[in-house]
Amino acid sequence: MSFEQIINGENQETPPLAPVPARVIRTTSDAVDMELLKAFEELQSDDGSDLIVELIDLYLKDAPQRMLAIREAALENEWGLLKRAVHNLKGSSANLGVRLVAETCIKLERIECEHSTEGVRKLLQQMDDEFARASEVLLSERQRRLQ
Amino acid sequence: MLPDRLRVSERVLIADDDPVMRHLITTIIKQQKYEAVVAEDGRAAYRILQSDSDFKAAILDMTMPFLEGLDLIRYMRTEKRLMRISIMMITAEQDIKLMASSFSAGATAFLPKPFTPERLQSAIRMLLGNRHLRRIAA
Numbered sequence: 669m670s671f672e673q674i675i676n677g678e679n680q681e682t683p684p685l686a687p688v689p690a691r692v693i694r695t696t697s698d699a700v701d702m703e704l705l706k707a708f709e710e711l712q713s714d715d716g717s718d719l720i721v722e723l724i725d726l727y728l729k730d731a732p733q734r735m736l737a738i739r740e741a742a743l744e745n746e747w748g749l750l751k752r753a754v755h756n757l758k759g760s761s762a763n764l765g766v767r768l769v770a771e772t773c774i775k776l777e778r779i780e781c782e783h784s785t786e787g788v789r790k791l792l793q794q795m796d797d798e799f800a801r802a803s804e805v806l807l808s809e810r811q812r813r814l815q
Numbered sequence: 816m817l818p819d820r821l822r823v824s825e826r827v828l829i830a831d832d833d834p835v836m837r838h839l840i841t842t843i844i845k846q847q848k849y850e851a852v853v854a855e856d857g858r859a860a861y862r863i864l865q866s867d868s869d870f871k872a873a874i875l876d877m878t879m880p881f882l883e884g885l886d887l888i889r890y891m892r893t894e895k896r897l898m899r900i901s902i903m904m905i906t907a908e909q910d911i912k913l914m915a916s917s918f919s920a921g922a923t924a925f926l927p928k929p930f931t932p933e934r935l936q937s938a939i940r941m942l943l944g945n946r947h948l949r950r951i952a953a
Contacts, residue, residue, distance in 0.1 A: 708932050719842060723839065762929035
């Protein structure tokens with residue numbers, strides 16, 4: 669996402685999964701809803717493993733594959749495949765609190781791809797940017813939990 | 816030993832192509848002292864169900880490759896040996912019509928994403944706790 673897009677608050681029209689104030693410059697801390705992620709602590713298993721670390725690992729392994737599938741579908745104008753892959757990424761992102769990636773997925777699901785390839789391209793870039801920001805937060809949380 | 820028709824299974828079928836969701840649901844199922852049988856897509860779940868009906872419940876994602884959750888429910892509700900299995904549908908779709916479609920196909924419970932861990936846990940507890948449960952919108 670470009671600086672202009674951020675200060676113009678272009679996300680205002682997207683129904684948020686968790687409200688993010690418009691016209692606020694986003695930082696890495698906006699990328700992940702830590703409260704939602706940490707709520708998984710109540711499900712910790714008895715075997716001593718850290719469920720949150722496991723979920724972060726699974727997400728960081730799976731999401732790039734989904735994003736690659738989305739990009740490939742966009743390149744080949746396979747809009748049905750694109751929407752399906754976006755749908756999958758949206759679900760896991762939203763549940764782990766990776767809300768800005770989830771919000772970008774919602775925009776991608778709603779866009780009329782055939783009529784707005786430039787719009788799709790911009791959203792794919794936004795998805796990459798938001799995922800990079802979220803990864804930073806998730807990896808930092810992972811590191812913290814393993815110490 | 817109880818005859819098969821009276822024995823309550825302690826296994827739960829989980830079908831979801833999202834590894835994060837599979838892990839999350841499996842963790843809760845194990846906490847509830849049930850055995851989780853995992854399928855990575857709708858076709859894999861269908862293949863399991865063709866030869867195995869020993870499940871207390873099935874937790875299905877709506878959108879999966881090869882075979883969708885709704886198709887699996889319809890299959891399960893036409894097979895006598897699978898009819899007693901409680902089914903919960905999970906979906907990231909926000910469309911209320913999908914809940915109606917799931918229930919009319921034969922789902923027992925419906926859980927839209929995103930959900931809190933508490934909500935997921937409680938929906939699974941309800942699904943496993945009452946074999947006569949019908950139509951829960953979690």
